[in-house]
Structure formats: structure tokens, C-alpha cells
Amino acid sequence: xxxxxxxxxxxxxxxxxxxxxxxxxxxxxxxxxxxxxxxxxxxxxxxxxxxxxxxxxxxxxxxxxxxxxxxxxxxxxxxxxxxxxxxxxxxxxxxxxxxxxxxxxxxxxxxxxxxxxxxxxxxxxxxxxxxxxxxxxxxxxxxxxxxxxxxxxxxxxxxxxxxxxxxxxxxxxxxxxxxxxxxxxxxxxxxxxxxxxxxxxxxxxxxxxxxxxxxxxxxxxxxxxxxxxxxxxxxxxxxxxxxxxxxxxxxxxxxxxxxxxxxxxxxxxxxxxxxxxxxxxxxxxxxxxxxxxxxxxxxxxxxxxxxxxxxxxxxxxxxxxxxxxxxxxxxxxxxxxxxxxxxxxxxxxxxxxxxxxxxxxxxxxxxxxxxxxxxxxxxxxxxxxxxxxxxxxxxxxxxxxxxxxxxxxxxxxxxxxxxxx
Numbered sequence: 299x300x301x302x303x304x305x306x307x308x309x310x311x312x313x314x315x316x317x318x319x320x321x322x323x324x325x326x327x328x329x330x331x332x333x334x335x336x337x338x339x340x341x342x343x344x345x346x347x348x349x350x351x352x353x354x355x356x357x358x359x360x361x362x363x364x365x366x367x368x369x370x371x372x373x374x375x376x377x378x379x380x381x382x383x384x385x386x387x388x389x390x391x392x393x394x395x396x397x398x399x400x401x402x403x404x405x406x407x408x409x410x411x412x413x414x415x416x417x418x419x420x421x422x423x424x425x426x427x428x429x430x431x432x433x434x435x436x437x438x439x440x441x442x443x444x445x446x447x448x449x450x451x452x453x454x455x456x457x458x459x460x461x462x463x464x465x466x467x468x469x470x471x472x473x474x475x476x477x478x479x480x481x482x483x484x485x486x487x488x489x490x491x492x493x494x495x496x497x498x499x500x501x502x503x504x505x506x507x508x509x510x511x512x513x514x515x516x517x518x519x520x521x522x523x524x525x526x527x528x529x530x531x532x533x534x535x536x537x538x539x540x541x542x543x544x545x546x547x548x549x550x551x552x553x554x555x556x557x558x559x560x561x562x563x564x565x566x567x568x569x570x571x572x573x574x575x576x577x578x579x580x581x582x583x584x585x586x587x588x589x590x591x592x593x594x595x596x597x598x599x600x601x602x603x604x605x606x607x608x609x610x611x612x613x614x615x616x617x618x619x620x621x622x623x624x625x626x627x628x629x630x631x632x633x634x635x636x637x638x639x640x641x642x643x644x645x646x647x648x649x650x651x652x653x654x655x656x657x658x659x660x661x662x663x664x665x666x667x668x669x670x671x672x673x674x675x676x677x678x679x680x681x682x683x684x685x686x687x688x689x690x691x692x693x694x695x696x697x698x699x700x701x702x703x704x705x706x707x708x709x710x711x712x713x714x715x716x717x718x719x
Contacts, residue, residue, distance in 0.1 A: 420468045420693060426673040429577030429607040431533070431558030437667060438692045439473045439506065439609055440464050440685075441678035445488040446481030452680050454488075461492040463685035470502035475580075475676055476531075477508040478517045486524040493529055500528045507531035508562055508580070511543040518550070535560040535580050544574040564612075564626075569597045572606070580676065582611035583626045586619060587665040588643060590711050595670055602671030611676040613666040619644060620659050647709055654700040660691040661700065667692070668717045 425434035443449070445457050464472045476485050486507075493503060505525060509517050514536060522530055534550060536543045539561045547559040561572070562580035569579060579601060584594065598608060618625040618640075623632070630637045651658045666675050677688045701717045704710035 420689060422469055424693070427607070428558065428673060429560075430605055431577040433504070433533075433558065435473050435504075435674050436468050436692075437674050438468065438689060439475050439674050439676040441611070441676050442474060442476045442485045442489055443480050443678050444680040445476075445492070446485035448480055448485075450680065456680075456682065457488060458492055458495060459682035460679060460685060461489070462496055463682045465496070465498065465502065467686050467689040471504045472502065473504045473506065473674070475506045475508060476525075478521050479508075479510055483520060483524050486521055490525045490529055503529065504533065505529055505531040506533040506535065508535050508537065510537050511540050514543050514546050518546075532556055533558045533560070533577075535562045535578070537562045538565075538568065539574075547576070548574060560609075566594050566597060569601050572601070576606060578607040578609060578673075580609045580611060582676075583616070584612070585610045585666055585669060585672075586613055586615040587662050587710070588615055588619060588640075588647070590714060592711075592713075598672075599670040606671070607673045608669070608671040609674050609676055610666040610669065610672050613662045613675050613677070614659065615662075619647070619662050643709065646707060647704075650700070650703055650707060650709065654697060654703065656696055656700060657687075657691070659688070660694070661696055663688070663691040664696045665717070 420436040420438065422434075425436055427433075428435045444452060444460060464474070474489070476489050478486060489505075507518075507521055509521070518534070525531060534547065534556050536547060539547065544561075550556045551559050558577040560576050560578035560580060561568075562582060563569075564581075564583040566581060566584050572579070601608065612626065614620045614622075616622070616624045616626045616628075618630065623630050625640065630640060632638075632641050647661075648658050651661050663675055663677075666672060675692065679685055679688065696717070698717070701710065705712050705714070
């Protein structure tokens, strides 16, 4: 495969990477038999070659059949098809597929079907300004709890695939949030290793570090050591920062050790207590389509008017709105009469989503992005294929008719402002 990449000049290799084009290959484990999932070979922007992320020939996902593929038909892709076809001693038939030859001496004899397409990506032009930090961020921030085996243990190969998906779906730099408290630094250690394995340059990723107020200075130093100089965090937020933590944050920014500072909280009421100059707030609970409070939105509007951006987490209500039984950290029993109204609301919401041809997750994400001051949503995933789905939900508006139906069914306050469609 690397021979194909080297057949292109440097400018084309860079374009190949930054336009979100990938090559997917299925592998022949024996003559005439194709097994395993499709393999992604993203091209390194620096033109040094390619790497395969998330390869599992036993049970890998069939990437080449993913619906996020888009036919391009561009002259550039025609040239790629020609290059691959010539190298494989095969023939090209159209702009997005290659029929391989059967020359046993060709390196391609170990491969099955080759296809490529442009993924749905968040481009640089689709970014929003993050407070006064000077950084424009994509509308999705990738959480890393799964790298610390939270909430469940997952294979290292799947973790690698998840990280690889970030860079295939968002034009670099990718914005990643990592918390020291997740596994007592485990998430940072794994993240650093995955980025190096994928050959991700420091310019292609922005690390946002979340720390607790307790042992702030100590955990900051440990985090920097775990990530290494190459991936040193440029942005930092502290959970429910007190006066002492706020002073340390200000010193870190003033000394140039970080480019931006913020606070993280589960309680929107603490927005009113913000006194020290910060660039953003991470609201990890309390902003979901089921939790509609005019008081919350009023406070968020006031914060936004001060030039402070908001990153919204917990948009699925702690997974309750997408089928789980945990609502903002509290396990719910459907047989408990006190919880029946919550389950009834969810049932009606899910039915309405399906009736309009959208997923509950899509509606949750778009609702959060419509809230005052919100520049991005933070989303965690334990499955690689969810990354592209989440990105598509971020970039695709929900039909206006859905929000109208939500109000008609009493699931959205009649006085809530019209949401963008």
C-alpha cells in the first residue's frame, strides 16, 4: 500500500490527507477468500507514508460498506484510481473503485477490493471561536474516558480505532479532552501512546486537560509528563475551581504554559459565581433536550455576553435519552412509580425521532448546539463507528418539522425559541 502513496507527489499526498480521503481494503486470507473487516489507510499529511489504524482481521467492522462514504468523482480521485490500478496491475472503472489484477507477483495479490471516498468531515471553515483564547474549535470535542476503560473495559485495538476515527472525521487540529481523574492518569498515558502509534503530529491535535481542584499543581505536572512535550496540553479546565485553583490557572496562562483556561462543572448555578477571567466553561450536566429551563438559558446567555464560551457535555442525560437507565449519574428503576414520567417522556421522544427519520442522539446533539453560548459538544464513545455518526449529527441540522412536532406533543416548551433547521 505504501508504494501507492509514494506514487503521488507531496502536494497531492497532503491534499489526500486533508480532504478526508481514505483508502479501504479488504484482505484475502487465502486465495479467492476475502475475510475480516475493511482496513483504513489514512495518508500522513507530512507525506511520510501511511498507517493502518484499528485493524482486526477477525472481527473488524466492514468500513468499506459504511454509509458515511461519499462518491466524489473529482479529477483528483480519478488520478488516485489510475495510480492504484496501475500499481495493482488492474483496471479502473470509475472514480471511486478499482478492480485489482491477479498478477501473483504484485504486492496487491494479498488484497481484495480497494475503494476510496471522501468522508463527511468537519473542516476548518466550520469552526467556532473558543472565548478569548484565539482558537477556533470544531463543534465536537472528543472525550477520552473510554481510553481509561470507563465505563467498561475495552480492547486496546478498539481504543486505537477510536482515536484513528477522530482524525478521519475532523480536519486537524482535532480537539481532545482528557481528564487526569479518569483512571488516575490512565487516560493520558493511553492517549499519548495512541497518538504516537498513529503518527499524529503535535500540530494536528489540541489537548484540553481537565483536572480537579485538589492537588492541582501536582496533577498538572504529572499530566505533562504522561503526555510528553510533543502533546503537552495547551488548554486546561479545573472542576469547580476555588479561589486557589483560579489563581493557579491564571498563573499558567500568564506564564505562557497554556493558551487558554476554563472551569468545568455539573451545576449551571455556579456560572453566576464566575469572577476570574476565563475563556470557557464546560457544563457536563443539566443541558439536554429533556431538561429545558428558561433560567438555565438566561444564565448561559449572560455568560456568553461576557465573551465566555460554553462546551456542553452530558447531552444524552448520562445515556438515558439514548436507551440507558442512568440519568445524570443516577440509576433509574422503570418499575418505580417516581420514575414513570421520565420513562414516558423518553418513550414519546424516541417515537417522535423515529417518526421524523432521525436518531435520538442526533436530536440531543443539535438541541445542545442551539443553546446560548455553546460552541461545541463533548462526546465520548466506546465504539469506533459511533465517531462518524456523532460527527454527522453535529454537522447535519434536524428538520424544523421535528421541533414543531416536539412543541405540539408537549415535549418542548411552546415558548422555546425556534431552533435552526
